[in-house]
Structure formats: structure tokens, C-alpha cells
Amino acid sequence: MPDLLDAPLLDIRGLTKNFHVASAKNGNNVLCALDRIDLHVNRGETLGLVGESGCGKSTLARTLLMLERPDAGTFRFDGIDPFSLKGKALLAWRRRVQMVFQDPFASLNARMTAGEIIAEPWMTHRDLFPTAAARAERVRELLILVGLRPSDAGKSPQEFSGGQRQRIGIARALALGPDIIVLDEPVSALDLSVQAQVLNLLNELQQRLGVAYIFISHDLSVVRHVADRVAVMYLGRIIETGTAEQVFERPRHPYTAALMSASPRLDAVEGRRQRIVLKGEMPSPLDPPSGCRFRTRCWKATEICATTAPAPTAPTGEPEHLAECHHPVQRGEDSGLLARAS
Amino acid sequence: MTTDTRPSSAAPLPTEDEVVLEVSGLDVDIRTPKGTLRAVNDVSFTALSGRTIALLGESGCGKSMTAKAIAGLLDPVASVTGGEVNLSGTDLAALTPRQRLKFAGPELGIVFQDALTALNPVYTVGTQLGEAFRIHRGLSAKAAKAKAIELMGHVGIPQPETRVDSYPHQFSGGMRQRILIAMAVALSPRLLIADEPTTALDVTVQAQIMDLLRDLRTESHMAIVLITHDLALVAEEADTVAVMYAGNVIEKGPVAAVFSEPHHPYTKGLLDSVPVGAERGDDLTSIPGSPPELHDIPRGCVYQSRCPLASELCRTTRPALQATGEGREVACHFWKELAVA
Numbered sequence: 001m002p003d004l005l006d007a008p009l010l011d012i013r014g015l016t017k018n019f020h021v022a023s024a025k026n027g028n029n030v031l032c033a034l035d036r037i038d039l040h041v042n043r044g045e046t047l048g049l050v051g052e053s054g055c056g057k058s059t060l061a062r063t064l065l066m067l068e069r070p071d072a073g074t075f076r077f078d079g080i081d082p083f084s085l086k087g088k089a090l091l092a093w094r095r096r097v098q099m100v101f102q103d104p105f106a107s108l109n110a111r112m113t114a115g116e117i118i119a120e121p122w123m124t125h126r127d128l129f130p131t132a133a134a135r136a137e138r139v140r141e142l143l144i145l146v147g148l149r150p151s152d153a154g155k156s157p158q159e160f161s162g163g164q165r166q167r168i169g170i171a172r173a174l175a176l177g178p179d180i181i182v183l184d185e186p187v188s189a190l191d192l193s194v195q196a197q198v199l200n201l202l203n204e205l206q207q208r209l210g211v212a213y214i215f216i217s218h219d220l221s222v223v224r225h226v227a228d229r230v231a232v233m234y235l236g237r238i239i240e241t242g243t244a245e246q247v248f249e250r251p252r253h254p255y256t257a258a259l260m261s262a263s264p265r266l267d268a269v270e271g272r273r274q275r276i277v278l279k280g281e282m283p284s285p286l287d288p289p290s291g292c293r294f295r296t297r298c299w300k301a302t303e304i305c306a307t308t309a310p311a312p313t314a315p316t317g318e319p320e321h322l323a324e325c326h327h328p329v330q331r332g333e334d335s336g337l338l339a340r341a342s
Numbered sequence: 343m344t345t346d347t348r349p350s351s352a353a354p355l356p357t358e359d360e361v362v363l364e365v366s367g368l369d370v371d372i373r374t375p376k377g378t379l380r381a382v383n384d385v386s387f388t389a390l391s392g393r394t395i396a397l398l399g400e401s402g403c404g405k406s407m408t409a410k411a412i413a414g415l416l417d418p419v420a421s422v423t424g425g426e427v428n429l430s431g432t433d434l435a436a437l438t439p440r441q442r443l444k445f446a447g448p449e450l451g452i453v454f455q456d457a458l459t460a461l462n463p464v465y466t467v468g469t470q471l472g473e474a475f476r477i478h479r480g481l482s483a484k485a486a487k488a489k490a491i492e493l494m495g496h497v498g499i500p501q502p503e504t505r506v507d508s509y510p511h512q513f514s515g516g517m518r519q520r521i522l523i524a525m526a527v528a529l530s531p532r533l534l535i536a537d538e539p540t541t542a543l544d545v546t547v548q549a550q551i552m553d554l555l556r557d558l559r560t561e562s563h564m565a566i567v568l569i570t571h572d573l574a575l576v577a578e579e580a581d582t583v584a585v586m587y588a589g590n591v592i593e594k595g596p597v598a599a600v601f602s603e604p605h606h607p608y609t610k611g612l613l614d615s616v617p618v619g620a621e622r623g624d625d626l627t628s629i630p631g632s633p634p635e636l637h638d639i640p641r642g643c644v645y646q647s648r649c650p651l652a653s654e655l656c657r658t659t660r661p662a663l664q665a666t667g668e669g670r671e672v673a674c675h676f677w678k679e680l681a682v683a
Contacts, residue, residue, distance in 0.1 A: 052544035053515075161632045191400035192571065196615040196628030203625070218544065221574075225617035225626070244622060262549035264574035266601065266618055277553055278546045281514055 007079070008040035009179060009212055010064070015039070015073035017059055021286065031285050033059040035236040036073065038312075041180065044206065046213040048227030048244065050220065050259070054282055055233040057216050061182050064214065065097055078179070095125055098173040102185035104165035108157040114168050115139045115153030121175045128176065142171040147201055163194035167201065174205070180212040188219060199226060220263045224248050229320075232256050235285055235293040242321035250331060252315070252323035255294045292326065300327040358392035362430060362532045362565040363412070369424035370404070370411050372636070379636040381407045381420065383589040386663075389533060389565040396568045396576040396597070399586035402633060405569045408586075409535050411435075412567070413452050414442045430532055447474045451526030455538035457518035461510040467494075467521050468506035474528040489528075497524040497554060516547035523554060530562050537569040552579055573616055577601055582669075585609050588634055588644040591663065595670030605672035607649045607680055643675070651676045 017034040033056045041047045051057050062068045063075075066082055075081055082093045101107035108117055119135050122128050129135045140150045146167040157165055166186060173181050183202070187195040199222065206213065217223050223230060223244075230247040232240045232255065240253040251257040261276035278297045283289055289296050295305040304326050312322040370382035382404040389395050397405040410416050412427050414434060427434040429449055434442065454460040462470060471493055472486030481489065487506060494502035497520040510518055519539065526534055536555065540548035556579070559566055568580055576583050576597060583600055585593040585608065593606040604610040614627035631648045640646055643656040655675050663671045674680070 052546065163632060191633075192573070192612055192615050193400065193629035194632060196617070196626040197630075199617065200625050200628060220545075221617050225622065225624075228622065258546060262545045264548075264572065264578040266574045266577050266613070266616055275549055275553075277549050281516055281547065 009043045009078055010039070010041040011074075011076040012037060012039050013074045015060075015063065015070050015075065017063060017068055017070050028286055032236050032288070033285065034063065034070070037238055039231060039238065039241075041212050041214060043179070044210040044212055045228040046206065046215050046226050048223035048230040049214060049216045049233065050218070050223055050230060051233035052218065052259075052282060054235075054285065056236040056285075057233055058184065060233070061099070061184055061214065061216060064182055065099055066094070091125065095128075095176040096179045097182065098176060098178040098180075099182045099184065100166070100169050100173050100186050103189050104162050104169055105157075105189075107169055108165055110157055113154050113156055114143070114148075114160070117157070117168060118142055118153075118171045118175055121172065125176055138175070142174060145174065145205070146171045147197075161194070162190050163197055166190060166198050170198075170201065170205070174209070174211075178211060180214065182214045182216070184216045185218070186215070187222060188217065195222075202226065220248075220260060232259070235282060235288055237293060237324065239294065239325070240323040242318070246318060246321040250321075252321065252328040253294075253325045254298050254300050254327075254329055256323075257329050258297075292324070294325075300329075302327065358390070358563055360391040361388055362391050363389040363567070364428040365408070365412065365425070366428070367425035368408065368411060368422065368427065368435075370407050370416065370420055371423045372417075372420045374419070374637075376637055380639070381589055381636060382411065384425070385584075385586070385589075385591050386425075387584045387591065387594065389567050390581075391532065391565050392559060392563040393582070394559065394566040394568050394580045396570060396580035396583045397586060398570060398573065398576050398583050400571055400633060402588075402636070403586040404589040405586050406537055407589075409452070409537050409567065409569050413446070413450060413535060414439065415452075447478050447529045447531065449531055450533045450535070451528075451531040452535040453519075453522050453526045453537065453539045455541050457515065457522045457542075458510060460522055461518065463510055466507050466509055467513070471506075471521065471525055471528065474525065478529055493524040493528055494521070497521070497527075497558075498550075499524075515543055516550060519543060519547075519551055520554065523551070523558070527558055527562070527564070531564060533565050533567070534559075535567045535569070538571070539568075540575070541570070541572075548575075555579075573601075573612060585612075588639055589636070590644050590673065592645065592673045593671070594663065595668070599668055599670060603681065605666055605670065605677040605680060606645075606674050607651055607676075608645050610680060611648070643673075651679060 015034055015037040019031040019033055021029050021031050037060065049057055059068060063070055069083060075083060085093055118139050122135055129138050139153050143150055143152055148164060148167055160168065187198050190198060205211065215223065215226050227244045230242065230244050231238045232247065232253065234255050240247060240256045247256060251260060258276040258278050280297050283296055291307050292305040292310050295301040310324045310326045312324050314322050366386045368382055368385045369380065372379045372381050385408055387395060397408060399405045407420065411422050412434065422435045425435065429445065434445065468487050468490045471490035475481040475486040475489045476483065491502045491506050494506060499505055499517055499520055513521065540551050543551065555566065570576060580597050582595065583597045584591045585606065587608050593600060593604065593609050600609060601613060604613060611629040615629065617626055629648050634640065634644065634647065642658050642660050646652040646656045661673045661675045663673045665671050666677060
């Protein structure tokens with residue numbers, strides 16, 4: 001990936017993660033969850049990570065949080081390889097990457113108060129707010145920051161609605177002052193009217209605190225609204241990446257085009273549109289197709305796709321808009337008609 | 343994608359736009375230790391053959407409870423306390439559970455959100471698919487299995503002859519949903535209730551499943567009641583929509599008209615909350631607050647606490663659904679003001 005931007009906050013190259021599974025299928029017991037991932041995140045920006053279940057999004061998120069150790073590749077966070085850290089240095093690093101989970105009902109301990117939940121990270125990172133008074137004051141500030149009342153600190157999670165619970169989860173993630181927050185489907189469990197409130201809060205916090213987000217979601221309209229840049233994953237690889245505008249307005253990989261086409265659209269009532277409906281399902285990661293991984297479902301696949309894995313290429317004038325495809329979708333191409341011939 | 347092996351049906355195909363289901367004034371109460379709660383209040387709508395009507399709303403609005411009441415699948419603590427559910431001339435709400443059994447399958451099919459819990463893990467899918475034919479048509483186990491294979495091919499499951507002996511966990515989420523749909527349409531029902539049929543699925547699989555439902559609807563002219571929280575799915579798939587809030591239908595009408603010019607402030611608020619066309623960094627319009635709890639539904643209008651147009655009248659008097667022309671209805675005192683605003 002061409003390095004046009006100064007020192008990204010997070011820069012990973014060739015990141016690979018294999019899992020060894022017991023049941024051998026076709027004599028293969030290695031599941032390649034992440035296959036030579038290149039990715040960077042700049043300070044204060046939002047990277048949208050898009051893909052269907054089983055594509056490796058969650059493994060990538062877990063690796064970024066150091067919950068998985070990669071098998072290969074380089075991992076640089078602000079110039080440091082966190083996997084080389086130990087002891088106090090590692091503990092200090094962990095403050096800088098935090099996470100917000102999908103389910104605000106399962107991710108908050110029902111036997112703790114909101115205040116205790118937000119303060120819990122400081123039980124591990126004791127030097128941040130050593131006195132009870134300092135912790136109480138910071139909990140107060142965080143509650144106000146995420147749009148709750150200071151008096152809410154004494155309530156238990158059951159007393160809050162889904163949207164309010166997600167605010168508590170966000171306050172907990174902010175408690176250690178991270179540089180980057182991994183948001184794993186943060187609004188998909190929320191009702192639409194509440195979802196907009198939480199998205200607005202995330203946007204406001206980013207502008208005030210300069211925190212970077214990795215926003216994992218299957219909802220393309222949400223990603224489009226929040227992301228500066230987008231990475232699309234399929235079977236353990238990032239098959240297309242670029243600015244949100246490039247990827248959404250001019251998708252180059254057929255899978256990206258199909259994903260966008262398959263998402264229902266509110267303006268569809270004007271007339272039923274032609275959709276790209278992909279054949280079949282994502283192949284098993286235990287037995288990925290040869291060559292291009294998407295070829296078994298692709299309407300543009302030819303001989304070369306089965307024999308040669310496509311290298312990432314960018315169109316002239318847009319060097320950061322990379323896609324791994326031998327036959328990228330051209331502007332104005334009527335992909336709908338092509339796809340229907342299944 | 344699908345092979346042309348329509349299951350043979352005894353009844354002639356209904357034509358389009360016949361009234362299949364008419365729900366009128368449906369009330370569902372839930373008994374709780376805190377007292378009786380009204381989960382569905384005075385809900386009325388009509389499902390026409392060959393058409394899809396969507397029940398749209400957020401969690402807890404009563405849309406699934408309405409579906410369960412129609413299908414007779416309410417939890418023991420909930421019961422229908424008023425209204426009629428008229429399916430092809432019979433009031434289902436007045437039947438005993440035993441009498442209802444005759445309707446489940448030949449007249450009414452239902453598809454649930456979570457196919458893994460809806461299917462029985464200890465029987466093969468062939469056994470479960472064939473059940474309808476054994477019970478309602480009196481077919482032998484062997485003949486029922488042949489029917490199951492035919493159905494599996496019909497809903498686009500590859501190699502049905504070998505897959506018929508597999509168990510539910512051996513299928514992917516999308517394939518399980520196809521099996522559930524196959525079970526629901528096995529006896530060519532006149533009405534199909536689809537309760538969040540694609541919510542657990544990825545978008546590319548969702549597109550496949552919605553295509554399948556549309557193909558089946560076209561073939562047999564069944565009426566579909568689509569229960570969902572997804573505005574865009576309603577825009578793509580439904581002909582008419584009934585928007586529910588806190589147990590009440592607050593707006594009803596053709597999807598295109600309702601979505602392009604909503605008459606109820608809640609419908610407008612929902613549509614404005616969708617992040618479509620909003621620029622990166624723009625604030626989305628959101629609805630303040632959250633829906634009322636069932637034990638805390640206000641007198642007057644159910645939406646008053648979140649409504650920008652609420653006035654004294656809304657606090658004292660609950661607006662009834664009133665016709666506003668072009669087949670539309672709205673329950674709002676100030677719908678004309680909303681059009682101006």
C-alpha cells in the first residue's frame with residue numbers, strides 16, 4: 001500500500017492468522033482467518049470494516065486488541081510493535097486501544113452500578129485515578145460526556161434503555177483515554193430512532209477527543225455515514241479499500257458492488273430495481289477456492305481467476321483505491337443485467 | 343435458481359387482490375405480576391392475495407405479538423381479548439387450539455427469524471418437511487419424503503436427494519431459512535406470515551431469501567404479512583405498510599405514499615433517522631427519548647412524549663385512525679400540520 005499519509009496511528013502489513021481445527025476437510029486442518037492483511041488507520045479518523053459473517057472481521061478486531069497473536073506480518077501502533085511489549089509497558093499500551101461491543105444487554109454486568117462499570121478499567125490501571133474521590137469525579141464527567149446524568153452512576157444496567165446502555169459502554173471505553181476504539185456493530189442491536197442518537201454521540205466524541213474508530217458493521221448505510229475510509233473483507237482478505245466516497249460511489253470489486261446492490265434501499269419504492277443477487281454462499285475458509293477467492297460466486301469470473309490470485313491494483317489518479325480483481329467493475333457498467341444471468 | 347417443481351395443490355389458485363386475511367380491532371393482553379398490560383391495541387389491517395403487507399415498528403411495538411395472535415402461537419400469559427382474525431371466512435380468534443390445527447399448514451404458514459431454534463435439532467429436515475404431508479394429506483413416510491425432496495429443490499437447496507437426510511445444524515443460516523420457508527409453503531397456504539425472516543442473515547443471503555419469497559408469492563398468489571423493523575426492506579418488498587408504535591397502528595397505507603409523504607410524526611421521525619444521503623459528520627435527525635414501557639403507556643396519544651407537535655389535546659385524547667384519502671389512514675390530531683412543517 002503506498003504510504004501517502006504521514007505515520008499512521010495503526011499500520012499493519014501482511015497480517016496472517018491461522019487457526020488449527022480438529023476436523024480435517026480435504027486433508028486440510030488449517031483455517032486461514034486472516035490472510036496477509038494490509039491496513040492502516042490514521043489519527044482521529046474512522047475506518048469502516050465491512051463484510052459478511054465468517055469473513056474474518058472479528059478475528060481482525062481481536063488481533064488489533066491483542067486478544068489473538070498473529071502468525072505472520074508486522075503490526076505497528078504509533079511506531080511500536082505491541083506484541084514485543086511486556087509487563088508495565090504492555091499494560092500502558094492496552095489503555096490506548098479499547099472496545100465497544102454489539103450487545104448492550106450482554107456487555108454490562110447486571111450486578112454492578114453504571115458508575116462501577118465505568119470505573120472498572122481503573123481497577124487494573126490503578127495509577128490513573130488512585131483516589132476514590134478522583135474516580136467519582138471522572139465518572140461524573142464521563143457520564144455527562146456521553147449524555148447521561150451524574151445521578152445515573154448509582155443505577156444498575158437494567159434501569160436503562162438499550163441506547164442508554166450503549167452510552168455506558170462507550171463511557172467505559174473512554175475511561176482510559178484511548179487513541180483508538182474498536183466498535184463492533186455498536187448500533188445494530190438498537191432501534192432505528194435510538195441508533196441515530198448513538199451515531200451522533202460517536203461523531204461528537206470523535207470531534208472533541210480526536211479518537212480514531214474502527215467501525216465494524218454489516219449495515220452499509222451506517223458505514224457510509226460514519227466512515228472516512230472503508231475496507232471490505234471477504235474470506236479473510238481485504239478485497240477492496242479506499243475512501244468512503246471511492247468505495248461507495250465507484251465500487252471496483254464485484255463483491256463490493258454486489259453487497260451494495262443487495263442492501264435494501266429506502267428509495268426503492270420509486271420502482272423495483274435490478275439487483276445483483278449472488279449465487280450460493282461464502283465458501284468454507286477451510287477450503288478456499290484457488291486463485292481469486294470470490295470467483296465461485298462472481299459473474300465476471302474467467303479462466304485467469306481460477307489460476308491466479310489477483311494482486312491489488314488502483315485506477316490512475318486514485319492510488320489509495322485498491323481492489324483485488326482481474327476484471328474490476330468499470331464506471332457506468334450495468335452490473336445488474338450481467339448478474340441476473342445466473 | 344429454482345427448479346419448476348411446484349408442490350401439487352388441491353385447491354385452485356386464488357386470483358390477485360382477494361381479501362385473504364382481515365384483522366379487525368385485535369386486542370392482546372399480557373398478564374404480569376404488575377397487572378394486565380395491553381400489548382396490542384385495536385389493530386386492524388387486511389392482507390390481499392398476491393400482495394405483501396408490512397407490519398413495521400421498533401422492538402416492543404407489538405408487531406410480533408400481532409403475528410403470534412393471528413397464528414395462535416401466543417405465550418400462555420398472553421391472550422386475545424378482543425377483535426376478529428378472519429382468515430378466508432373463518433374467525434381464527436374464536437376457534438379452540440384443536441380446531442386451529444386444521445388451518446396451520448393448508449391455510450396459514452409462518453416463517454420465524456431464527457431458523458435454528460424453529461427447527462427440531464433431533465429430526466432430519468426431511469422428516470420435518472414431510473410432516474405436513476403425513477398429517478394433512480395422510481401420505482406414507484416414503485411418499486412424504488419424496489414430497490420433501492421436491493420442496494427442497496423448489497426453494498433452491500442444492501442436491502436435495504442427499505441433503506434430505508441431513509440435520510438442521512448441518513445447513514448454513516441461509517439454507518436453514520430456505521427449509522423453514524419450504525415448511526411454511528408446503529401445503530400452498532393462502533397466507534404466509536414472515537416474522538423478521540432475514541434479520542439474522544447477511545445482506546447477500548437476505549437478497550436471495552427475499553427473491554425466493556417474491557417468486558413463491560407470484561406462483562401461488564399467497565398473501566404475505568411481513569413483520570420487520572427495516573424501513574428499506576419494507577420499501578423494497580411491500581405494497582402496503584402498517585406502522586406500529588406502543589401496540590397501536592399509527593399509520594397505514596401504500597408504501598410509496600407513506601414513505602414519500604408520511605402523515606404521522608413518528609413515521610417521519612423514523613424515515614429521518616435513516617442515514618441515507620447524509621454527509622459524513624452531519625448530525626442525523628433522531629427521535630428524542632425512547633418508546634414508552636407497556637405498563638406506562640400514557641392516556642391520550644401514545645407518541646406524545648417524543649412528538650414535536652404534541653399539544654394539550656394529545657395529552658387528553660387518543661387520536662383514532664382516520665382516513666386521509668388515497669387508501670391512507672393516520673392516528674394523529676395534527677397530520678395536516680405535519681405536511682406543512
